[in-house]
Amino acid sequence: MKIKNVVVIGSGTMGSGIAAHLCNANIPVTLLDLKTEISEKARERIHKSRPPLLIDKSKINNIKVGNISDNFDVVKDADWVVEAVVERIDVKHQIYEKIFKARKDGAIVSSNTSSIPIKVLSEHLTDSEKKDFCITHFFNPVRYMGLLEIVKNENNDLNKINQLKEFCEIELGKGAIVCNDTPGFLGNRVGVYAMQIAMTEAFKMKLSVEEADAIFGRPMGIPKTGVFGLYDLIGIDLMADVLKSFIKELPETDEFHEVAKEIPLVKKLIDTGYTGRKGKGGFYRVNKTGETKVMEAINLETGDYSPSKKIDLKSDKVDLKGLIERKDKYGDYAWSVISKIIKYASSLVPGITKEFNDIDEAMRLGFNWAKGPFEMLEEIGVNNFFDKIDDYSGNNFLEDLSKTKNEDFYGARQKYTNIETLGKVKKTASSLDGNDSAKIYRFNDYNIVEFTTKANALDYNSMDALKKATDKPLIIINESMQFSAGVNLTYTMQFADKNDFKSIEKFIKYFQETCKHLKYSKYPVISAPSGLTLGGGFEVMVQSNFVASHTNIVVGLVETIVGLIPAGGGCKEMLARWLDTNEAKADPDYASLKVFDIIGYGKTATSPVEAAPMKYLRSNDKKIMNRNSLLEVSKEILRENKDFVAPNELKFNLPGKAVLGKMDKILQKLYNDKIILDHGVVVAKELAHVLSGGDTTIDKILSEDDLFKLELDAFMRLIETPKTQDRIRHTLATGKPLVN
Numbered sequence: 001m002k003i004k005n006v007v008v009i010g011s012g013t014m015g016s017g018i019a020a021h022l023c024n025a026n027i028p029v030t031l032l033d034l035k036t037e038i039s040e041k042a043r044e045r046i047h048k049s050r051p052p053l054l055i056d057k058s059k060i061n062n063i064k065v066g067n068i069s070d071n072f073d074v075v076k077d078a079d080w081v082v083e084a085v086v087e088r089i090d091v092k093h094q095i096y097e098k099i100f101k102a103r104k105d106g107a108i109v110s111s112n113t114s115s116i117p118i119k120v121l122s123e124h125l126t127d128s129e130k131k132d133f134c135i136t137h138f139f140n141p142v143r144y145m146g147l148l149e150i151v152k153n154e155n156n157d158l159n160k161i162n163q164l165k166e167f168c169e170i171e172l173g174k175g176a177i178v179c180n181d182t183p184g185f186l187g188n189r190v191g192v193y194a195m196q197i198a199m200t201e202a203f204k205m206k207l208s209v210e211e212a213d214a215i216f217g218r219p220m221g222i223p224k225t226g227v228f229g230l231y232d233l234i235g236i237d238l239m240a241d242v243l244k245s246f247i248k249e250l251p252e253t254d255e256f257h258e259v260a261k262e263i264p265l266v267k268k269l270i271d272t273g274y275t276g277r278k279g280k281g282g283f284y285r286v287n288k289t290g291e292t293k294v295m296e297a298i299n300l301e302t303g304d305y306s307p308s309k310k311i312d313l314k315s316d317k318v319d320l321k322g323l324i325e326r327k328d329k330y331g332d333y334a335w336s337v338i339s340k341i342i343k344y345a346s347s348l349v350p351g352i353t354k355e356f357n358d359i360d361e362a363m364r365l366g367f368n369w370a371k372g373p374f375e376m377l378e379e380i381g382v383n384n385f386f387d388k389i390d391d392y393s394g395n396n397f398l399e400d401l402s403k404t405k406n407e408d409f410y411g412a413r414q415k416y417t418n419i420e421t422l423g424k425v426k427k428t429a430s431s432l433d434g435n436d437s438a439k440i441y442r443f444n445d446y447n448i449v450e451f452t453t454k455a456n457a458l459d460y461n462s463m464d465a466l467k468k469a470t471d472k473p474l475i476i477i478n479e480s481m482q483f484s485a486g487v488n489l490t491y492t493m494q495f496a497d498k499n500d501f502k503s504i505e506k507f508i509k510y511f512q513e514t515c516k517h518l519k520y521s522k523y524p525v526i527s528a529p530s531g532l533t534l535g536g537g538f539e540v541m542v543q544s545n546f547v548a549s550h551t552n553i554v555v556g557l558v559e560t561i562v563g564l565i566p567a568g569g570g571c572k573e574m575l576a577r578w579l580d581t582n583e584a585k586a587d588p589d590y591a592s593l594k595v596f597d598i599i600g601y602g603k604t605a606t607s608p609v610e611a612a613p614m615k616y617l618r619s620n621d622k623k624i625m626n627r628n629s630l631l632e633v634s635k636e637i638l639r640e641n642k643d644f645v646a647p648n649e650l651k652f653n654l655p656g657k658a659v660l661g662k663m664d665k666i667l668q669k670l671y672n673d674k675i676i677l678d679h680g681v682v683v684a685k686e687l688a689h690v691l692s693g694g695d696t697t698i699d700k701i702l703s704e705d706d707l708f709k710l711e712l713d714a715f716m717r718l719i720e721t722p723k724t725q726d727r728i729r730h731t732l733a734t735g736k737p738l739v740n
């Protein structure tokens with residue numbers, strides 16, 4: 001059956017997220033709730049959501065809304081009905097009775113429950129109804145979380161489950177993993193266990209909240225919210241409910257019981273309204289006295305709060321081996337937590353799934369971990385793991401592995417999908433090259449470069465890897481969350497702090513040279529961005545010959561916000577795009593002014609649809625819903641461009657001083673309205689100088705190198721100013737812009 005029409009019942013957090021995402025996939029969807037006002041409000045929330053749930057906000061009215069009394073007729077036409085009402089079995093049972101009376105024959109009905117087993121949900125259904133009923137467990141926020149667990153049991157029609165999986169994979173772009181009806185399914189069973197073990201070990205080993213979060217975070221390839229930060233984000237009370245449901249469902253012999261015991265401090269927090277960020281605070285809280293806000297953390301022994309301390313582990317790399325080898329309490333904690341997660345996850349094979357790598361994938365797509373437990377085991381090394389581990393009796397997976405000690409136990413990756421993903425292909429590279437900031441995977445007929453730094457920030461080494469990899473067709477793509485958040489500002493400031501501006505100049509020149517090389521080398525270069533594609537990351541993308549973009553990107557040139565201007569070719573390429581318009585042919589100032597507006601404000605787009613009107617993306621750039629498909633699409637581009645010839649170099653006719661008066665006028669107004677301050681004017685004037693073409697007139701032709709030179713000189717003048725350095729330091733310390 002083709003899914004062409006969907007009804008979502010329950011318009012809360014999840015129902016509205018699911019409806020929005022169906023709208024993203026251009027699937028007609030109706031959102032029903034108890035009252036139409038509730039679903040109307042949900043639609044307003046979708047429209048205002050940040051980060052936006054919609055790829056294209058103008059499509060908001062494609063989501064129809066209504067209520068379950070007057071508008072239930074829509075269910076008759078639906079190919080799929082998704083139930084996302086409150087987590088109460090009585091309410092869900094009532095809704096199913098109504099749905100199955102109204103649905104068309106064979107339509108799929110699913111629940112978004114996070115904890116109720118199918119056998120309980122479907123207990124009142126007939127056998128033929130049970131065939132079409134399953135759980136589709138989406139994660140919040142639906143647009144951004146890659147995981148979708150499709151839970152089935154022995155009553156299901158497997159053909160139908162597979163059709164649903166294919167629809168969710170291809171049309172909705174989800175990593176759809178089919179799994180058995182076991183408590184918490186795959187992701188939450190392991191993810192919640194991991195959180196509990198990270199928390200209980202921190203109590204036991206007397207680590208502070210900040211210390212635990214510093215380790216159970218970036219160095220382990222886990223999002224920086226860590227464990228206590230994540231607890232606060234989810235809601236401490238909600239986590240307590242989740243634990244209760246696990247305790248109810250899991251047999252007493254399950255290790256989960258050990259880590260789910262009530263902790264007096266946690267109970268006290270809930271009882272006193274400290275339920276996390278939505279409450280008065282949680283393990284962390286913001287203490288406001290007058291104008292000042294201080295982030296505080298709780299002392300796990302005394303329950304008192306004091307100003308939160310930054311923990312410096314002296315490394316910002318994901319480095320499991322290094323972490324567990326540390327001869328300090330951090331190393332002990334890391335080993336204890338990681339080894340227990342590996343033990344627990346492996347104890348679930350084959351009970352919850354026979355494919356252990358489905359568990360890894362669930363952790364990556366549902367919890368944003370860089371690696372799942374089995375990949376962690378692979379990285380630590382099987383022999384190394386067994387040298388360190390004490391007891392694993394009763395764990396069949398580990399007992400078997402201890403006999404073979406096979407370091408290559410992992411085998412094929414991402415078995416849940418037929419798509420040729422980066423994760424699968426990487427392991428088959430004919431050789432590996434690269435450096436600390438980027439890896440080069442070499443294949444017979446093409447190369448892949450994957451950036452590997454924090455947020456994939458770019459430095460000299462990143463450029464070196466790109467340049468080296470252009471000896472064949474090249475695909476720039478990665479598995480981590482961001483394509484690249486831009487040039488590594490910490491790296492840049494290390495030189496600035498020593499007044500070593502020559503080194504900064506050398507780096508920027510190399511950046512420019514590399515980007516030019518990407519664009520004009522003999523072989524095609526493809527960028528396949530997902531996530532942040534900002535500043536220098538955008539400049540790499542825009543100077544690639546082809547782009548295959550995920551629909552979840554945040555793209556733009558944001559340099560002015562830190563008091564700089566794009567100097568890796570960003571100004572040049574944006575000018576070229578805007579010069580290539582009819583308006584620019586009629587008006588010599590048009591392109592310069594347009595780009596001045598876009599870069600001056602550091603405008604960003606949160607989807608290809610938003611990127612198009614700013615020309616951050618072009619109409620012929622590919623836009624793809626399923627991130628897993630980026631590599632296949634990139635390879636397709638390579639196949640279609642076997643006879644690739646590098647483009648001709650661009651030429652620019654720019655107005656020079658003639659346009660500066662108009663730009664000055666804009667700046668004067670912004671300054672008078674106090675939207676920008678003194679340094680804002682300095683930065684904007686440098687940008688104006690570059691975008692006007694400098695000392696030129698409209699009849700003169702400028703080359704790309706001329707534009708690169710203008711960018712470089714302006715960048716160097718700005719980076720040497722104390723106020724730009726203040727902006728950068730401030731942003732590095734707080735993540736926020738400084739207006740000066």
Ligand code: NAI
Nearest residue numbers: 010011012013014015033034084085086087112113114140
């Ligand atoms: P919510 O509380 O935000 O929304 C529930 C909605 O259902 C409300 O708008 C309510 O008015 C509506 N509702 C209640 N009874 C109804 C009925 N008889 N007919 C129609 N609508 C009715 O809940 P949320 O968070 O969206 O959760 C929905 C489901 O998704 C639950 O089963 C939950 O366990 C599950 N879930 C929640 C996740 C989350 O992060 N919030 C993640 C994954 C699953």
